[in-house]
Amino acid sequence: MYLVRWLICLIQLWIQLEPAGSVSSIDSLLIEIPNGKLRGRDNGHYYSFESIPYAEPPTGDLRFEAPQPYKQQWSDAFNATQEPALCMQWNQFINGDNKLLGVEDCLTVNVYRPKNSSRNTFPVVANFHGGAFMFGGPRQYGHENIMSEGNVILVTIGYRLGPLGFASTGDANLSGNFGLKDQRLALLWIKQNIASFGGEPDNILVIGHSAGGASVHLQMLHEDFRNVAKAAISFSGNALDPWVVQQGGRGRAFELGRIVGCGQTSDSLKLKKCLKSKSASEIVSAVRSFLVFSYVPFTPFGPVVEPADAPEAFITQHPIDIIQSGKFAQIPWALSYTTEDGGYNAALLLEKQSSTGQELIEELNDRWFDWAPYLLFYRDSMTTIKDMDDCSRKLRQEYLGDRRFNVESYLDLQRLFTDVLFKNSVQVAVDLHRKYGKSPVYAFVYDNPAELGVGQILSRRTDVNFGTVHGDDVFLIFNVPFVPAIRRPDEKIISRNFIKMLEFFALSPNDSLTYGDCVFQNNVGSKAYVEDSY
Incomplete structure (x- = not known):
């Protein structure tokens, strides 16, 4: 009896000492959403909840279809401590002839919440990874830098890639854009569930790099995107880049079928049925047949304009036409490029x-x-x-x-590649949004070369000064496996400023964008295109 009383007193004392509003580590790891409870991991200075499904597995009859919301109910706590799987892909950065990685069942989100006793809720940054719509994944854009700052919840998203995500015959039978539809469903999941993790559903900033940046812009072409996102940033990629929305998808889809053994059919329904009967690895490995040399073109399968009668079509007009109609999400948007973005895919020409x-x-x-x-x-x-x-x-x-x-x-x-593939479209996009939009539009160029970046990796040489190449900015925000963890003093400052920029943009009451002490100029209402340099 004495022992019981002693335990009761100890518990009461613990309750009195526990700071108001705080939650124990154990309780913080157990989150409840409509599907049931899920358990995450305590990582010291942050909590992680990984590999949470937001859609039914896009396999079998659901392959080459719009994603279906995940509806399974968990009787036991879902294990959210598993590292996210890569969506199946033919990955440019794998050495050797076999570049196949990943699995077909990959439609998950990952939530990272900092430990910060000064706040009970957090603004949210949702990130679309880059990779030319062909490769990459959430875990290749690491979260440690953002969690070290401790002021935002980060959500990363897996979406279908390559032929599994973007094969299109240009008609309603196989309309394409499945990866973009995945992203859209994931954003709705975040909006509906992030409060359970301590996120602020009214303060969601959606960002992306390269194909992820283009994805952000494409998502903005839906007016109801404003119901999910408060603001958005596209780093080194937007919907008007020539590699984003391409023509010729129908021919590539039927060629894909021929390569994997579906014959010379011109019937899109027959093609779709045949492709569903093939293994995912066989379909994705066929990417090698679309490359002229090395990994060129870097986006053989990507977004397309879908026919108006396509079920759950993502876009049925070219992005320029959508912007000119004014029927897009009116939210603050920033877009950027680096001074030598074209080092990505130009640098591979220097390999001996x-x-x-x-x-x-x-x-x-x-x-x-x-x-x-x-x-x-x-x-x-x-x-x-x-x-x-x-x-x-x-x-x-x-x-x-x-x-x-x-x-x-x-x-x-390299300058030619930068202009054609990345830079020129920034000015066109800003001018269009400035003319047909009402919400703030910001643009900036980043110039501060990294010691090791995409240029050195693709060329396999370090004797060339590539300048500030694709990713040199974003790889200071996210931890990337091939970039050294040890940064220069200036890069540490830039990294913190970038992460603060994201935080403030998600919370800004007047939709302003700042970097350190610098305030970006809004292009809407200006007489000419304005580009800030950092």
Whole structure:
């Protein structure tokens, strides 16, 4: 009896000492949502809840269909401590001939909540990973940097990629954009469930890098996106980049069928039925047949304009037409590029070939008219071969004049890639939103080269000064496996400023965007396009 009384007194004392409003670590790990309870992991300075399904597995009859909300009920607590699986993909950054990774059942979200005794709820940052709509995944954009700051909940999202996510015959039978529909459903899940994790459903900032940034912009083309997101940021990618919404998807879908053994059918229903009978690995491995050399083009399967009669169509008009109609989400939006974004896919031309010892860039002198339309994504937008050749000739003359393609002229080629694939569309997008939108639009360019980035990795060399390449900014926000964990003093400051920028943008009462002491200028209402540099 004495022992029981002693335990009761001890419990009462613990309750009195526990700070008001705080929750024990054990209780904080057990979260209840409509599907039941789920248990996460205590990681010291933050909690993680990973691999939470938001959609039914897109397998069997649900392959090549719009995602279905996850409806299963858990009788026991769901184990949310498992690292998120990669969606099946043909990954550019895997060495060797076999670049296959991942699984087909991958539609999950991951929630990371900081431990911060100064607040009970947190603004939310939802991130779409990059990877050219072909590869990548949530775990490749690590959360440690953001959690170290301790002021926002981060949610990362898995979505279908490559042919499984974007194969399209251009008709209602196989309309495509399944990966974008996955993202949309995941955002609705976040809106509906994030309060259970301590998130503020009215303060959700949606961000993305590269294909993730383009995805953010594409999601904005739905007016009801404003019911989910308070603001959005697209880093080095928007819906108007030439590699995003492409033509020629129908031909690639039927070619995919031919490669995996579906014959020469021109019937999209038969093709879809046949593709559903094949293994996911067989379908994804067929990506290698669409590459002209190396990983070019880097997006053989991506977003398309769907027909108006497609069930649950994502977009049925080109993004420019949607923006000009004014029927898009009116929320604050920022978009950016890096000064040498084009180092992604230009740098691979500097890799020395084992057979000849020469760089691939030398082959451009003989193959420019063959390769340029694939490298720069205008092959399917031109009516004739003459149109393609004229475009190739014009670009070469504008950026290189009469010089040959070689290591000495590489930086001019990289500048061409930057302009065509990333930079030019930023100004077009800002001007369109400035003219047809009402909410703030911000634009900035980032220039601060990393010690090791995509340029060095793709070229396999460190003797070239690539400048500030694709990802050098975002890889200071997220932890990326191939980027050194030890950062320069200036990069540590930039990293913190970027993360603070996200936090403040999610909470800003007047929709302003700030970086450190700098306040970005809103392009809406300005007389000309304004681009801030950092």
